[in-house]
Amino acid sequence: MHTTIPRQLQSILGDEGMIADKNRRIPYECDGLAFEREIPDLVLLPASTEELQACLRILHAAGIPVVARGAGTGLTGGATPVKGGVVIGLARMRKILEIDPTNQFARVEAGLVNVDITHACDDHGLFYAPDPSSQTACTIGGNVANNAGGPHCFKYGNTSRHILGLKIVLSDGEILELSEPELDPSGYDLLGLFIGSEGMFGIATEVTLRLTPRAEVTETLLAVFPDLDQACDTVTDIIAEHWEPSALEIMDQLTIQAVEASVFSAGYPPDAKAVLLIEVEGSRPECEANVAGIEAIAKRHGIMEWRRAANDKERKKLWAGRKGAYGAMGRIAPDLYVSDVVVPRTKLRQLVRQTTDICERYDLKITNVFHAGDGNLHPNISYDRRDADQMRRVLAAADEIMRVCIDAGGTLSGEHGIGLEKRDQMHMYFEPEDMEAMLGVRDAWDPSGIMNPGKMIPVRACNEHRPLRFKR
Amino acid sequence: MNAQDIVDYTKSLDCVHCGLCLRTCPTYRDTGRESASPRGRIHMMRSVAEGAAEVDQHLIEELDGCLVCRNCESVCPSGVEYNELIAHTRSALADSPHRSLLSRESMRFGLRSVLTSRSMIDLFALMLRLGQRFGMLSLAGTLGKGAENLPDVPPAAERQRLAPVHPAQGKLEGEVAILEGCVMPVFFSHVNRATVEVLQAAGRQVHVPKGATCCGALQAHNGELETARQLAKQMIVSMEGPRDQTGDLLPVVVNSAGCAAQMKEYGSLLAEDPEFAERAEQFAARVKDFSEYLADEAGTRVAEALATDPPQIQSPLTFDDPCHLCHGQGVRSQPRELLDSVHVQRVEIDESESCCGSAGLFATLRPADSQRILDPRLGALRASGARTLVTANPGCQLQWQAGVKRDGLDVEVLHIAEVLQRSLKS
Ligand SMILES: Cc1cc2nc3c(=O)[nH]c(=O)nc-3n(C[C@H](O)[C@H](O)[C@H](O)COP(=O)(O)OP(=O)(O)OC[C@H]3O[C@@H](n4cnc5c(N)ncnc54)[C@H](O)[C@@H]3O)c2cc1C
Ligand code: SF4
Ligand code: SF4
Numbered sequence: 084m085h086t087t088i089p090r091q092l093q094s095i096l097g098d099e100g101m102i103a104d105k106n107r108r109i110p111y112e113c114d115g116l117a118f119e120r121e122i123p124d125l126v127l128l129p130a131s132t133e134e135l136q137a138c139l140r141i142l143h144a145a146g147i148p149v150v151a152r153g154a155g156t157g158l159t160g161g162a163t164p165v166k167g168g169v170v171i172g173l174a175r176m177r178k179i180l181e182i183d184p185t186n187q188f189a190r191v192e193a194g195l196v197n198v199d200i201t202h203a204c205d206d207h208g209l210f211y212a213p214d215p216s217s218q219t220a221c222t223i224g225g226n227v228a229n230n231a232g233g234p235h236c237f238k239y240g241n242t243s244r245h246i247l248g249l250k251i252v253l254s255d256g257e258i259l260e261l262s263e264p265e266l267d268p269s270g271y272d273l274l275g276l277f278i279g280s281e282g283m284f285g286i287a288t289e290v291t292l293r294l295t296p297r298a299e300v301t302e303t304l305l306a307v308f309p310d311l312d313q314a315c316d317t318v319t320d321i322i323a324e325h326w327e328p329s330a331l332e333i334m335d336q337l338t339i340q341a342v343e344a345s346v347f348s349a350g351y352p353p354d355a356k357a358v359l360l361i362e363v364e365g366s367r368p369e370c371e372a373n374v375a376g377i378e379a380i381a382k383r384h385g386i387m388e389w390r391r392a393a394n395d396k397e398r399k400k401l402w403a404g405r406k407g408a409y410g411a412m413g414r415i416a417p418d419l420y421v422s423d424v425v426v427p428r429t430k431l432r433q434l435v436r437q438t439t440d441i442c443e444r445y446d447l448k449i450t451n452v453f454h455a456g457d458g459n460l461h462p463n464i465s466y467d468r469r470d471a472d473q474m475r476r477v478l479a480a481a482d483e484i485m486r487v488c489i490d491a492g493g494t495l496s497g498e499h500g501i502g503l504e505k506r507d508q509m510h511m512y513f514e515p516e517d518m519e520a521m522l523g524v525r526d527a528w529d530p531s532g533i534m535n536p537g538k539m540i541p542v543r544a545c546n547e548h549r550p551l552r553f554k555r
Numbered sequence: 556m557n558a559q560d561i562v563d564y565t566k567s568l569d570c571v572h573c574g575l576c577l578r579t580c581p582t583y584r585d586t587g588r589e590s591a592s593p594r595g596r597i598h599m600m601r602s603v604a605e606g607a608a609e610v611d612q613h614l615i616e617e618l619d620g621c622l623v624c625r626n627c628e629s630v631c632p633s634g635v636e637y638n639e640l641i642a643h644t645r646s647a648l649a650d651s652p653h654r655s656l657l658s659r660e661s662m663r664f665g666l667r668s669v670l671t672s673r674s675m676i677d678l679f680a681l682m683l684r685l686g687q688r689f690g691m692l693s694l695a696g697t698l699g700k701g702a703e704n705l706p707d708v709p710p711a712a713e714r715q716r717l718a719p720v721h722p723a724q725g726k727l728e729g730e731v732a733i734l735e736g737c738v739m740p741v742f743f744s745h746v747n748r749a750t751v752e753v754l755q756a757a758g759r760q761v762h763v764p765k766g767a768t769c770c771g772a773l774q775a776h777n778g779e780l781e782t783a784r785q786l787a788k789q790m791i792v793s794m795e796g797p798r799d800q801t802g803d804l805l806p807v808v809v810n811s812a813g814c815a816a817q818m819k820e821y822g823s824l825l826a827e828d829p830e831f832a833e834r835a836e837q838f839a840a841r842v843k844d845f846s847e848y849l850a851d852e853a854g855t856r857v858a859e860a861l862a863t864d865p866p867q868i869q870s871p872l873t874f875d876d877p878c879h880l881c882h883g884q885g886v887r888s889q890p891r892e893l894l895d896s897v898h899v900q901r902v903e904i905d906e907s908e909s910c911c912g913s914a915g916l917f918a919t920l921r922p923a924d925s926q927r928i929l930d931p932r933l934g935a936l937r938a939s940g941a942r943t944l945v946t947a948n949p950g951c952q953l954q955w956q957a958g959v960k961r962d963g964l965d966v967e968v969l970h971i972a973e974v975l976q977r978s979l980k981s
Contacts, residue, residue, distance in 0.1 A: 102588065106614040109602050110595035117572045128587050155589065156574040174587035194587075196578045219630070220574045345632045413571035413633025467568075 084124055084167070088145055092127060095137045100175070102126040111170050114155040114162040117418050118468045119503050123150070123164035130175045132250060132258065132288040139286075140256035142169065148533050149254070151282040153194060153225030156217040158421045159502030161229065161281050165536055173224050176288060179203050187294045188247055188264045193224030193287045200292065209294040212239035215498070216406045224287045230279035232498035234405065235362070237456035238329035239295065241498065243278040248291030251277060251284070254529040264291045276524065281500050282535040284528035298329075298364035302374055303398040306359040306381040307352055307388040311335050311451070314357035315432035317384045318455040322428050326376045330362040331456030332405055338452045338463075341411040342404045349404025355387060359455070360405055408452045409463070415448060416465035420477050422484055426493035428458040434491055438462040441483045445476040459497035460488070485511060501539045509541050561647040562604040562640075569635045570597045576627040581910045581928045582620055590617045593627035593637055600644055612653045618645060620924065622917055623776045624910035625882035638883075639823070642775050649778030708741060716740055721751050721761040728758035728856060731848070732797050732805040734790075734814060736949075737769035743949045749976035750810045750845060756860040756979050757853040762805060766793030770809075772817035772879075773915050775824070787821045788831055791838045806852075807838070810845040810972055812948040813915065816883030818842040844880060846947055846971055850889035857975065858896040866978040869967055871900040873941035875932075875955070876908045877948035890947055890971055897978045899943070905935040913954035929958045936966065944968045 093101050102108055103125060112120040124147075129135040142149055148168030155162050164170050173194030181190040184207035189200055197218040200211040214233035215221055221231070227249070232241040239245070247264035261273055277284055308314040314333050321331065334342070339351045339358060351358050359381070363373040378389055392398040412419045426434045435451060442449035442464060453461040462484055466477045485495055485508050495505055495512050509518060518540050525540075526532075576593040577583050583592035590599060596618060602608035621641055628637050648654075717735055731754060739747055754761050771786035794807050809815035819842050825835040849857055874894055880886045894901050912918060912928030936944060936959075944959070944966055946952050955968040969977075 099586065102590070104611070104613045106599055106602075106608050106611055107588065107590035107617060109608055110589040110592070110598040113572070115572055115574060154574050154577055172587065172589070174583075174589075177587075198578075217573070217575065219579075220577050342632075345634060346629060347632055407575070407632035410571060410573040410575050410632030413569055413573070413635070417568040417571065419571050419573075 084147060085145065088141060088147070089125060091141050092125065092138055095134055095141075096127060096129060100128045100130060100134065102128070111152065111155070111164060111172070114152075114157040114160060115421070116158055116160040116163070116502070116504055118474060119160040119163045121164045121166055123168060123170040125169040127169055127171045128175050129171065129173075132176075132252060135171065135286060135288060136252050136256045136258060138171065139252055139254060143255045143531055143533060146531070146533060148536050149286075150535050151224070151228070151286045153222030153228075154196065154217075154220045156221045157225060157229060157502065158423065158499045159496075159504035161500050161502035161535070161538060162225075163503055171286060173222060173286075173288070177222075180289065182207070182294075184209060184294070186264070187296070188291055189294055190248070190262065190289060190291045191223055193227070193290055194222050197221055197223060197226060200294075204294050207294075208297050210297055211245065211292060212236070212295045213242045213245055216409060218406070223290045223292070227278050227287050227290060228280060228282050229498065229500040232454065232457070232459065234330040234332050234360075234402075234454060236498075237331060237454065238327070238364070243275065245293045245295075246274055246278055246290060247293055248289075249274055249277060249287050250289035251287050253285040254531050254534050259285065262289050262291050276528075279500070280528070281502060281539055283525055283538060285534065300367050300370045301362060301364045301398070302370050303392040303401050304361040304363070304374065304377070305351070305388075305390040305392075305401055306361065306386045307355045307390070308357040308359065309355065309385065309387050311357040311435065312432045313384040313386075314359045315435055315455070317359060317381050319429055319431055320380045320384075321377055322456070324376065324380065326373055326380075327363075328361050328373060328377060328456065329364045330360070331454070332360040333451065333453055333455040334358050334360070334405065334408060335451040337415070337448070337450040338408050338411075341414050341450070342408050344414055345407055345411040347403045347407030347411065349400050349402075351404060352388065360401060405452070412450060412463055412465055415450070416467050418466050418468045420464040420466060420481065421499070422460070422462045422464070422481055423497050423499040424460050424462075424485055424488040424493055424495065425497045426458050426460060426488050426491055428456075430491050431455060431458065431460075434460060434488060434493070437487050438484045441480050441487070445480040447473075447476055447480055454497070457497065458493070482508065503538060506537075506539055507541050509539070558604050558606055561610065561644055562600045563643040564601070564604040566636050566640050566643075567597055567601040567604060569633050570594065570601075570631075571633050572598070573632070576631050579626045579630050579909070581622060581624065581626070581912070582924075584931075585924070585927050588617075591620055593631075593635075596621060597635065597637070597640065600640060610648060610651060610653060615648055615651060615653050618648070620921070622878070622910050622912070622914035622928070624878035624914060626878060626909065629882045629908070638820075642780060645776070645778040646780040647778075709744075715744055717744075717747055717751060717763045719763050719765060721755055721763075723758045723760045724755045726758055727760060728853065730760040730762065730797070730799045730805050731808045732762045732764055732794055734767075734770065734807065734809045734811070734818075735763055735765075736811055736814060739811060739949055742953065743970075746810060746949065746952075746970045746972055749970065749972040750808075752979070753849070753857070753972055753975045754808065757849060757856045759853070762797040764793045764796050766796065770814040770817045771824075772813050775817060776915050780824075783817075784824060784828070787818075787824055787835065788828075790818065791821065791831065791834055794838060794841075795834075804837075804841060806848060807842045808845055808848045809842060810947070810970065812844060812877035812880035812883065812886075813950060815842055815844045816879035819884060844884055844886050844889075844947065846880075846890040846893050847884070847886045849975075850892045854892065854896070857893060860980060861896055861898070861975070861978045862980045863898055866897065866899070868897070868899050868969075868974060868977055869942035869965075871902045871941050872897075872943035872945055872974070873902050873904040873936075873939050874907065874945045874971075875904055875911065875951065877946055877951045878908070878910050878914070880947055881908045890945070893971065893975065894945060897974060902939050902941055904939040904941060904944075906932070911951050911954045911958075913948075913950035915950060918950070918954055925954070926958075929954060933958050933962055933964075937964065942966055943974070945971050945974055947971045
């Protein structure tokens with residue numbers, strides 16, 4: 084990087100807005116996927132869209148790669164820096180700009196943490212529906228870029244269903260103003276294209292999002308199983324019999340034990356082989372009908388225990404355990420690889436079995452905690468990145484897991500995106516022409532290719548067609 | 556010094572890098588810098604241990620900027636022992652050449668010499684009071700600069716020490732020892748008196764052992780682990796003095812959350828000490844925060860001792876959890892239970908578990924940073940509508956008092972012992 088560039092950037096951002104020394108750049112070398120690491124040349128922390136725009140103009144002119152970062156909770160290396168590039172963090176842009184309870188939308192800066200929106204509109208009886216388990220940390224911008232899901236997205240849909248507008252700064256600094264809330268955009272649906280673009284199309288700085296009225300009644304239930312298969316089959320039957328819970332989450336025994344040892348201990352029985360966390364919402368009669376129907380199915384599958392949270396406090400406790408589950412795995416090994424695959428919901432039992440077998444074959448510790456209602460599996464592998472052989476086995480197992488899920492009619496990713504982690508598996512699911520078409524869309528948004536280069540589309544596959552400007 | 560000595564490497568591996576601690580960290584919220592977040596600080600420490608980073612002033616600055624409020628521990632699902640990680644590294648880096656010599660020396664002088672001896676504290680208090688009265692602090696160089704941020708020292712008459720024994724009122728239900736503290740008698744002798752009176756009213760005979768001065772929390776958090784261990788031993792010995800009629804050791808009741816949190820951790824602090832390891836464990840088990848002890852052991856007796864006509868407390872009141880009470884000791888419900896037995900309406904303040912910026916020496920050493928941490932909390936206080944803010948830690952009380960005064964709010968800041976004292980039947 085030319086020496087004048089940091090100086091120019093600094094004059095825009097001031098001392099608070101830029102990190103140049105190496106030690107303070109180190110925490111930015113990875114996101115939640117800790118084995119992919121690269122220390123960025125600079126970290127920029129703009130405080131406004133205008134500052135960000137001015138920085139991008141300079142970086143664009145100099146051809147310096149840019150990686151956007153929200154909270155760095157991504158699990159696929161989406162926010163991993165690119166060699167010779169800078170990281171632009173949105174953490175200082177976290178204002179709530181507007182809440183319109185009548186029209187049920189809010190306009191916020193992209194660095195706002197997901198859960199802060201729900202806190203802010205609680206008094207109006209509204210909430211922001213997509214609730215990733217990382218919602219107390221991840222940002223709205225990161226959610227948009229990864230089209231994040233969460234337990235309640237089973238009922239309410241992923242992030243894309245809840246975004247009404249965006250303000251985006253493109254790679255050359257141009258501002259794309261799409262922030263007026265629109266239900267049915269005229270012309271091409273640019274929002275739809277941008278959501279899920281993993282930082283490769285531009286950087287979102289403002290997000291207009293849909294707020295959802297709270298249900299009249301919410302019931303949280305816990306079904307305790309002596310056997311993981313039975314928990315899976317219960318979910319399959321709930322779906323097949325058309326019951327409509329708002330969330331269905333399965334945790335296996337190792338997960339239960341890790342959670343129970345943590346500050347989020349939720350009272351899950353440690354001798355259970357699996358628990359199914361269920362939420363139903365709606366009017367009182369709707370809830371009761373759902374609860375009765377689901378309870379009957381669960382009983383058919385031989386539950387050890389059926390619990391119903393008596394009040395808000397108990398509900399929160401049951402959920403806190405689920406949301407803290409990933410972190411709790413830190414008790415098992417220093418690193419956690421969270422796989423994210425989707426399978427047909429008729430085949431839950433079979434694929435949970437298969438993924439477990441794969442990990443056992445590679446002599447790896449696997450835990451299962453997943454959005455069962457969506458068929459979105461998260462086989463989690465606990466490992467230690469300092470052990471090279473173990474690292475190799477983790478990657479091989481992850482590869483096989485994706486393979487069996489796709490073969491069974493599933494997909495590569497449920498909600499965490501592709502990033503670096505699954506980039507080289509894209510060919511399992513897409514033809515080279517598909518990926519070429521995707522690159523074409525990318526080129527339309529960012530002809531310079533400086534935005535998060537090297538992510539999502541495999542380098543080799545595209546080299547056959549046209550070299551990417553930046554290779555990792 | 557080699558890298559592995561600077562960092563407790565094994566403890567640093569407990570962090571799985573999930574990021575769930577970011578939002579609750581006040582310094583991350585203030586700056587937006589990951590290097591000023593729990594995950595970032597742990598990441599840098601681990602990098603030092605692995606040889607991927609070398610200590611420099613930037614790294615030290617980020618570690619010094621930590622409030623050690625321990626909010627990150629309360630939300631960490633992986634059970635990272637952040638408090639011990641940071642204490643270890645700060646201690647190893649206390650003499651780092653990347654700090655200025657003057658800051659090293661004045662810090663060491665304060666922590667090793669002044670706070671550890673009663674007579675030095677009294678002398679310092681006298682000098683400070685004179686300096687404050689005659690406006691001479693700005694003439695005294697760096698040390699004076701730090702001291703300018705200290706609160707006003709009350710006149711000698713109000714700095715009275717407690718008598719060694721105070722009898723129970725009414726039927727005797729038990730005996731306790733209390734910690735008088737190092738700076739408490741200087742700035743907060745009224746809180747100490749309130750503590751004793753409330754305990755007496757709850758039927759407790761109160762002992763005030765005189766052999767120990769300071770719990771060592773400030774030392775442990777600011778890179779003086781060895782001094783902290785010495786102080787811990789003195790404390791243990793002194794608190795092994797008084798016994799009840801059956802010869803049993805007494806519960807140690809502490810009205811400063813920061814001190815109680817430290818004293819409860821003597822077990823791990825002295826784990827390697829052959830003579831003290833076991834005594835420290837046993838001592839730690841006897842330590843109780845003031846509200847923890849009263850609510851758990853004497854809840855009904857306290858309620859009976861309180862007047863039913865509204866006492867002289869502005870309504871509504873709110874309780875702001877001191878970090879070292881909620882995060883450090885996991886004590887959350889007991890102060891609220893006690894306050895609910897006082898006949899005044901209680902409201903909750905938003906983010907009550909978030910640090911007020913007092914944080915031990917932080918407010919004194921880094922007044923501007925501390926002010927920025929307090930600002931959003933003052934906003935929350937305003938929004939709560941509370942007219943009495945109740946805390947359970949002297950540092951927090953000073954910090955809130957200063958903030959309330961600066962913003963011109965009509966809010967009285969009281970220690971929970973003072974609230975109970977004012978509510979006692981006369
Ligand atoms: C404990 C834990 C639980 C999780 N649970 C879930 C879950 O239930 N559901 C789920 O979907 N995910 C989950 N995740 C993954 C992760 O939290 C989500 O992917 C989240 O959306 C990432 O947000 P972030 O702010 O951390 O983004 P980052 O990790 O910082 O970035 C993610 C991607 O978004 C891009 N990006 C960030 N900000 C912007 C912006 N303003 N404009 C453009 N691009 C941007 C980055 O370049 C990167 O490609 C979990 C992660 C953890 C650690
Ligand atoms: S919550 Fe705990 S495990 Fe997660 S990043 Fe923070 S310290 Fe590490
Ligand atoms: S102790 Fe407090 S200031 Fe320090 S890292 Fe933890 S949350 Fe942040």
